[in-house]
Amino acid sequence: MFEYMGYSIAPWGLDIVVYFFLIGTAGMTFVYAAAPAVFGSVFNGAAKSMLPFQKVGMVISLVLLVICLPLLITDLGQPGRFFYPIIYFHWTSPISWGSLFLPLFGLCIIGFIFASTNENAGLMRTTGILGSLLALSMPLYTGLDLMVNQTRELWNNPTIPLLFVILSMSSGTAVVAVTQLSRGQLNQKASEFLHVFLYISLGVTFALFLAEWVVLNYGTGEEQQAWEIINRQFGFSYWGLTFLIGILIPLAMIAVPKLGRKPTVLTVAAVLSAVGAYTFREVLIYAGQLTQIDF
Amino acid sequence: MPVGLQAEPSLGVPGKKRWAMVIDLRRCIGCMSCVCADKAEYDVPLGVWRTIVKVKDTGRYPNTKRHFMPRLCNHCDNPPCVRNCPTEATYKHEDGFVLQRYDRCIACRTCIAACPYNARHVLPKNRDRVRIGGVVDKCTFCNHRVEKGLTPACVQTCLGRSRIFGDLNDPDSEVSHLVSRHKTVVLKPEKGTHPQVYYIKPDRAQTEQVFSSPQSSAARSDADAFYRHNRGSKFFSGVL
Amino acid sequence: MSESCKYSRRDFIKLGSALGAASGAVGFGSRRLMAMEEALGDKDFSPMTGEERQAVPYTCLACNIQDGGMAYIEKGRIVKLEGNMDHPNTRGKLCAKGNAGFLHVYDPDRIMTPLLRTGKRGEGKWKRISYDEATTLLAKKLREVIDRSQATQDPGILNEIVFKWGRDRNGGTVGRFMHALGSNTMLNHTNICESSKKVGLESSWGPDIESCDWANTKYILNFGSNILESAYFMNPNAQRLVDGVVGNKAKLVSFDVRMSNTAGFSDEAYFPYPGTDSAIALAICHVIMKEGLYDADFIRDWTNVTAEQLIEHLKPYTPEFAEDESGVPAKDIRRIAHEFASTKPATTFSYRGPCKHLWGAYQEAAIHMINVITGNVEKKGGYCLPRGMGWPQPEPTPAKGKTPSPIAAPPLYPLASHHVSTHAPYMVMNGEAKVSVWMSYYDNPVYTYPSSHVWEHFLKDEALVPFLVSFSPYMSETTELADLIIPDVTYLERHDPESMPSGLYPCLSIRQPVIEPLGGTQEFRQSLIDVIHKVDPDGSLGAKRYFAFDTVEDWMKAHFDNIPGLKEDGGWEFMKKKGVWPIYGEVDKRTAKIVDRNGNEVDPDYGLYSKEIADADMQGAEIDENGTITKDGHAIGIRMDSKNRVGFGTPSRRIELYKESYRKYGFNPLPVYKRLPSRDKQPSELVLTTFKVNVHTQSRTASVKYLAELYHKNPAWVNPKSAAARGIRDGDLIRVSSSLGYIVTRAHVTEGVHPDVVAISTACGHSAYGRLAQLKNKLQPAEWAQGGDPDIANNVWWNDKGVHPNPIIRLAVDPIGGSQGWYDTLVKVSKAQPGDKYGDTKVSIEAALEDYQETLRYAYTGDIHRKKHKEVDVDWDNLPEPVLQMSGH
Ligand SMILES: Nc1nc2c(c(=O)[nH]1)N[C@H]1C(S)=C(S)[C@@H](COP(=O)(O)OP(=O)(O)OC[C@H]3O[C@@H](n4cnc5c(=O)[nH]c(N)nc54)[C@H](O)[C@@H]3O)O[C@H]1N2
Ligand SMILES: Nc1nc2c(c(=O)[nH]1)N[C@H]1C(S)=C(S)[C@@H](COP(=O)(O)OP(=O)(O)OC[C@H]3O[C@@H](n4cnc5c(=O)[nH]c(N)nc54)[C@H](O)[C@@H]3O)O[C@H]1N2
Ligand code: SF4
Ligand code: SF4
Ligand code: SF4
Ligand code: SF4
Numbered sequence A: 001m002f003e004y005m006g007y008s009i010a011p012w013g014l015d016i017v018v019y020f021f022l023i024g025t026a027g028m029t030f031v032y033a034a035a036p037a038v039f040g041s042v043f044n045g046a047a048k049s050m051l052p053f054q055k056v057g058m059v060i061s062l063v064l065l066v067i068c069l070p071l072l073i074t075d076l077g078q079p080g081r082f083f084y085p086i087i088y089f090h091w092t093s094p095i096s097w098g099s100l101f102l103p104l105f106g107l108c109i110i111g112f113i114f115a116s117t118n119e120n121a122g123l124m125r126t127t128g129i130l131g132s133l134l135a136l137s138m139p140l141y142t143g144l145d146l147m148v149n150q151t152r153e154l155w156n157n158p159t160i161p162l163l164f165v166i167l168s169m170s171s172g173t174a175v176v177a178v179t180q181l182s183r184g185q186l187n188q189k190a191s192e193f194l195h196v197f198l199y200i201s202l203g204v205t206f207a208l209f210l211a212e213w214v215v216l217n218y219g220t221g222e223e224q225q226a227w228e229i230i231n232r233q234f235g236f237s238y239w240g241l242t243f244l245i246g247i248l249i250p251l252a253m254i255a256v257p258k259l260g261r262k263p264t265v266l267t268v269a270a271v272l273s274a275v276g277a278y279t280f281r282e283v284l285i286y287a288g289q290l291t292q293i294d295f
Numbered sequence B: 001m002p003v004g005l006q007a008e009p010s011l012g013v014p015g016k017k018r019w020a021m022v023i024d025l026r027r028c029i030g031c032m033s034c035v036c037a038d039k040a041e042y043d044v045p046l047g048v049w050r051t052i053v054k055v056k057d058t059g060r061y062p063n064t065k066r067h068f069m070p071r072l073c074n075h076c077d078n079p080p081c082v083r084n085c086p087t088e089a090t091y092k093h094e095d096g097f098v099l100q101r102y103d104r105c106i107a108c109r110t111c112i113a114a115c116p117y118n119a120r121h122v123l124p125k126n127r128d129r130v131r132i133g134g135v136v137d138k139c140t141f142c143n144h145r146v147e148k149g150l151t152p153a154c155v156q157t158c159l160g161r162s163r164i165f166g167d168l169n170d171p172d173s174e175v176s177h178l179v180s181r182h183k184t185v186v187l188k189p190e191k192g193t194h195p196q197v198y199y200i201k202p203d204r205a206q207t208e209q210v211f212s213s214p215q216s217s218a219a220r221s222d223a224d225a226f227y228r229h230n231r232g233s234k235f236f237s238g239v240l
Numbered sequence C: 001m002s003e004s005c006k007y008s009r010r011d012f013i014k015l016g017s018a019l020g021a022a023s024g025a026v027g028f029g030s031r032r033l034m035a036m037e038e039a040l041g042d043k044d045f046s047p048m049t050g051e052e053r054q055a056v057p058y059t060c061l062a063c064n065i066q067d068g069g070m071a072y073i074e075k076g077r078i079v080k081l082e083g084n085m086d087h088p089n090t091r092g093k094l095c096a097k098g099n100a101g102f103l104h105v106y107d108p109d110r111i112m113t114p115l116l117r118t119g120k121r122g123e124g125k126w127k128r129i130s131y132d133e134a135t136t137l138l139a140k141k142l143r144e145v146i147d148r149s150q151a152t153q154d155p156g157i158l159n160e161i162v163f164k165w166g167r168d169r170n171g172g173t174v175g176r177f178m179h180a181l182g183s184n185t186m187l188n189h190t191n192i193c194e195s196s197k198k199v200g201l202e203s204s205w206g207p208d209i210e211s212c213d214w215a216n217t218k219y220i221l222n223f224g225s226n227i228l229e230s231a232y233f234m235n236p237n238a239q240r241l242v243d244g245v246v247g248n249k250a251k252l253v254s255f256d257v258r259m260s261n262t263a264g265f266s267d268e269a270y271f272p273y274p275g276t277d278s279a280i281a282l283a284i285c286h287v288i289m290k291e292g293l294y295d296a297d298f299i300r301d302w303t304n305v306t307a308e309q310l311i312e313h314l315k316p317y318t319p320e321f322a323e324d325e326s327g328v329p330a331k332d333i334r335r336i337a338h339e340f341a342s343t344k345p346a347t348t349f350s351y352r353g354p355c356k357h358l359w360g361a362y363q364e365a366a367i368h369m370i371n372v373i374t375g376n377v378e379k380k381g382g383y384c385l386p387r388g389m390g391w392p393q394p395e396p397t398p399a400k401g402k403t404p405s406p407i408a409a410p411p412l413y414p415l416a417s418h419h420v421s422t423h424a425p426y427m428v429m430n431g432e433a434k435v436s437v438w439m440s441y442y443d444n445p446v447y448t449y450p451s452s453h454v455w456e457h458f459l460k461d462e463a464l465v466p467f468l469v470s471f472s473p474y475m476s477e478t479t480e481l482a483d484l485i486i487p488d489v490t491y492l493e494r495h496d497p498e499s500m501p502s503g504l505y506p507c508l509s510i511r512q513p514v515i516e517p518l519g520g521t522q523e524f525r526q527s528l529i530d531v532i533h534k535v536d537p538d539g540s541l542g543a544k545r546y547f548a549f550d551t552v553e554d555w556m557k558a559h560f561d562n563i564p565g566l567k568e569d570g571g572w573e574f575m576k577k578k579g580v581w582p583i584y585g586e587v588d589k590r591t592a593k594i595v596d597r598n599g600n601e602v603d604p605d606y607g608l609y610s611k612e613i614a615d616a617d618m619q620g621a622e623i624d625e626n627g628t629i630t631k632d633g634h635a636i637g638i639r640m641d642s643k644n645r646v647g648f649g650t651p652s653r654r655i656e657l658y659k660e661s662y663r664k665y666g667f668n669p670l671p672v673y674k675r676l677p678s679r680d681k682q683p684s685e686l687v688l689t690t691f692k693v694n695v696h697t698q699s700r701t702a703s704v705k706y707l708a709e710l711y712h713k714n715p716a717w718v719n720p721k722s723a724a725a726r727g728i729r730d731g732d733l734i735r736v737s738s739s740l741g742y743i744v745t746r747a748h749v750t751e752g753v754h755p756d757v758v759a760i761s762t763a764c765g766h767s768a769y770g771r772l773a774q775l776k777n778k779l780q781p782a783e784w785a786q787g788g789d790p791d792i793a794n795n796v797w798w799n800d801k802g803v804h805p806n807p808i809i810r811l812a813v814d815p816i817g818g819s820q821g822w823y824d825t826l827v828k829v830s831k832a833q834p835g836d837k838y839g840d841t842k843v844s845i846e847a848a849l850e851d852y853q854e855t856l857r858y859a860y861t862g863d864i865h866r867k868k869h870k871e872v873d874v875d876w877d878n879l880p881e882p883v884l885q886m887s888g889h
């Protein structure tokens, strides 16, 4: 007789990856849109360059959120029970926190839109600050959701939430750049503003990518197994889409500020980085599960 | 100590029970009675298992050996599956059982992601007899039997008497005797889960099964069929 | 069973009643301090509601070990099976098949109504009819034969009524039915099962099997038995084998041609060339005898040979000779011989590996001899006689038919006391016998026989088999071909009496409907009662009076209400409640031994052969010069140490290592090794071996979902060396070809198989037996089928049902035991050819007919027989003439 198997499945699939990506993007889009109201004239009023994006950004953020909700809910085996994490709140579970923050975040968006149409600056500021914090919590909690799995070594490190926040910054930047470019509103100031953030996010992503690479090579057996899987199954996603297209090329494009601040260049770079932001998440989520399938 | 569990670890706590299983690998003959008894007890559908027995052949002809490795939920004293569950649908009983509340579970599969032993599964909705489905399930240590003073079903039928069950906090119990008199191992102790299934005298080939993927083409093609069957179904989209 | 068993039965009924009386008090006495605190069984609760499930005892028949079971029922549905804690040999445990057994009841493709064929044979077109219509039709067909016989005054015509069964656990029902009709043409499946083992053993010491005291032994030599997965008696033996090997530190040495779970579990495993076990066994005997390690007293007192005679006979069988034949190193054989002779107690066990070859009976007799010369017979921890019990047949019982039936007892096989059922189709095709009505019960030759395509060909032919009836509840490969199907119920819904010598505690057990038969189905025995009542409505034929039971339960009462001891305990009512009798004690939770109320082990009885004959039974007995005691023309015991002892169930009441019955037909009276044709194969050929697996039974579990999930395909095991020589890699599509044709399957390249062997499990590869067995589970159920189980409809994940090897296995029968040589077919294994598809099977009928002619040449009248037995001291020109005999067992 040969090996009997109790086969196992990887619990999280495409829905979750897309959700993680979109909710992070929604969060960062909100942060950009709320920036003028939140930061006002700090940093020499740099955030003011986002004023033209304010309303449309809020709407985009809301739309992304509205896409996310059914994605998240239908991914559940029991969609009708989507509110259970709130009524049976479990404080050690990131999903519980996420479920709580998610509707609050939605309320903030609506509140902000409401405030901005009513030109209520105070409310805009409150919902902007609160919403930005909640917006940041979106990629953060999805990262934590992986990180708290103490038994999955690929996930169980504190850089994951950081990475997810940073990746959201890339995709959020892409949303702003694409929207504003297509509306003909990506002016020099806005480009400079976005360039700073894209630069930061790509730089940090690059650093984290290298760190991850070291861990995967020098880490425990499980991490090395993940390395195996990545190179075998997700080689193209990892090296091609994430590293080359998602990090190296955009980084090179914006490395020289003069060039990088050109609206079109910046937008292309931001879009590429968003691709990387998606595939990096995908690789980490999938490979992290596959290491355990046969255990 | 541990946070987010509904019950503190009970191992060694006086006045509390700590149910545990000892699996004496010298006595396991790979008969699969445990697997079938468990499936019957709970109407466990095809494609998911509360317990399995892995098989591994080693050695070169004519010096070959066969090793069996029964697996089930470890009813960890520090269960990560419980901590991450957003609804407390999975919870830890003060006597050590890690259990499911089916009516609460939203099937977010966080607990599956958290369990380092692959002890959990999503119950398909199409079952023969029992109508509960679309939620996560796992071995319950047969708490409904144990509470009535019976051994778990897999222990009851174990042909080799390889599976022994009892209260580790009771120094006179057979599990206590076995654990104190034999060298035992638990699986992946480094994960900090404090598993409560103890294995007697495994050799390396046996423990390594815990970390090995299907080797033979026959087993691999079965694995492929399994993943193909599950692909495109509600969960697991694209991963496998 | 044999005569010696008859003795022990009576003995044990007495013993049983004493214990039974005590047990009333034991059952629920004070609980000893147990290591495992929880109760091991006897109760079950619903995990959903917490309610206690209703418990009804029964006897398992998921395979043929007949373990005691307890069915748990929730709202009229069987939800769970467990071992019966009161069964002394089962000890509360069931194997995987036993645990999954309730799925037989709820098989969505179970046949729920009698069916009458409307299309061509095998076309699958059926008309649903009632049980009444069905039994009337069968009765009419039977009556036609009887009328024809009466009209021509030729009782031989009655033998055209054929009854063929695989498993008959009805306690003599079939014999009663057939004899009532006047036919002797009864055929079982035993010649494809293990009949050469039986014939090798019965002629040696009486009964057809040994019962090893596994738990108490110190050394076990296992020849080709897969104790942990199959064999008689899988579950009870496996339990006690583990107790012996792990608990009692016994050493287990196995011989098999591949790594079974048993070989993999053994302290030492050897892989002999197929069919060479007797060379090894004889070499072990050679060493023991030559070096004086034998039990001189036992050989002198209890065998019909002398030590000197044996030493002389065994001279050629040196370990070096055995090494040449088997490949097992001589030094290991020598060491094992020393270990076996010096370790007490010790025992051998053997099953189909050695005996399912040409001359398999010699192999079994040779292995048996190891125990005899070392005096391990009937010792605690040794090689014991089987312990069964009997139940009386309700009187009156019909006499046998008037004329012997050639297919039931082929004259060329005078020693084959368990029929030679493989030959039936060939004999009918050759005009040696005629068939009018063929009844098939618990039998699936189109799947389970060698050259299985011949059976399909035969049963499809309406000229040869004019009327074919099947009693199967499942649409098997054979049942598919029937004209009329009268479905039986499953083993959990019917009545059977049982007694299996599956351990050292003899007992009786029963099967009873644990739920009402589903959907108005009717048990086989009731159908037979109905048929007889319709064949002989007014009793004028004289058949009806043997079936004067209103219900099957009445019939069971007739078996059980008058057994001494049991009668006092409550007879049938006791059996219904407890399922088993006598109750010896409780299962100790820590040791699993059967203990009395004080926690002391209830000792089995040993030394059965030296029990004394009661003075009353000696009345009118005579003692001859060899000490054999005879009474009414039967040997009943032996005079030894001035005592009258019962001895063994042989003509001399001693163990007959020398078998005069063999010599008479030109076979060697002493155990010998005969080099098989397969031993001289070409290097390009391999020996095809088939095997059973722990989670399947014969042809009948591929439709049981839990078991099919565990094991559903059977790739061919090939050793890496032999694979490399043929350019085959693991998983490759291959052709396995014998002289009959070929199958296309896949290679499983594994270190666990002899390089000269290709091994294919017999469990998979159905072309019938319901949708799951054929992986057609997406189809709708047939209109006659039960239907149901959304689990099967939706969740079957595997996509391979295996490829069945039997079509390419050649008919080849042991001329002594009449047993099919399953493991003698030579095959070529090669990469598949272009266009070959997985599962392709192409075989020739003509080649199979040639095999039949060829195998007759080994029979005692054949030319090869003479060539192979030159050494035998017999008048070769005056061998006994072949004669038609009344069939044996
Ligand atoms: N699980 C399960 N148990 C069963 C049954 C079942 O179908 N399934 N059926 C029952 C019945 S009816 C029977 S008859 C018994 C049969 O029980 P067993 O005889 O134990 O089983 P088999 O698989 O028929 O054959 C036994 C072994 O013989 C090996 N073998 C083949 N050729 C040789 C040889 O030349 N020498 C040696 N030493 N070994 C050889 C095979 O590899 C195989 O492992 O099992 C009974 N128990
Ligand atoms: N290649 C190969 N072939 C083998 C063997 C092998 O080792 N290798 N082993 C051989 C051995 S040991 C044996 S004993 C034979 C067994 O050969 P069979 O006796 O032919 O096989 P079973 O599978 O027991 O078949 C019984 C049939 O009974 C019917 N049946 C099932 N349940 C019930 C029921 O409840 N009531 C009734 N009335 N009928 C029922 C089904 O149609 C089933 O197909 O197979 C032999 N075939
Ligand atoms: S799947 Fe159910 S049990 Fe598991 S974490 Fe989610 S809610 Fe909890
Ligand atoms: S084995 Fe897995 S499911 Fe069971 S308690 Fe431990 S972590 Fe939870
Ligand atoms: S303890 Fe109970 S639930 Fe767990 S594997 Fe055993 S039988 Fe199944
Ligand atoms: S029932 Fe016991 S002996 Fe059999 S496979 Fe399971 S653990 Fe092993």
Ligand code: SF4
Pocket: C060, C061, C062, C063, C064, C065, C066, C067, C093, C094, C095, C096, C097, C098, C099, C233, C234, C235, C236
């Ligand atoms: S060995 Fe298994 S299938 Fe056979 S009678 Fe026993 S429990 Fe039933």
Ligand SMILES: [Mo]
Pocket: C192, C193, C194
């Ligand atoms: Mo058999």
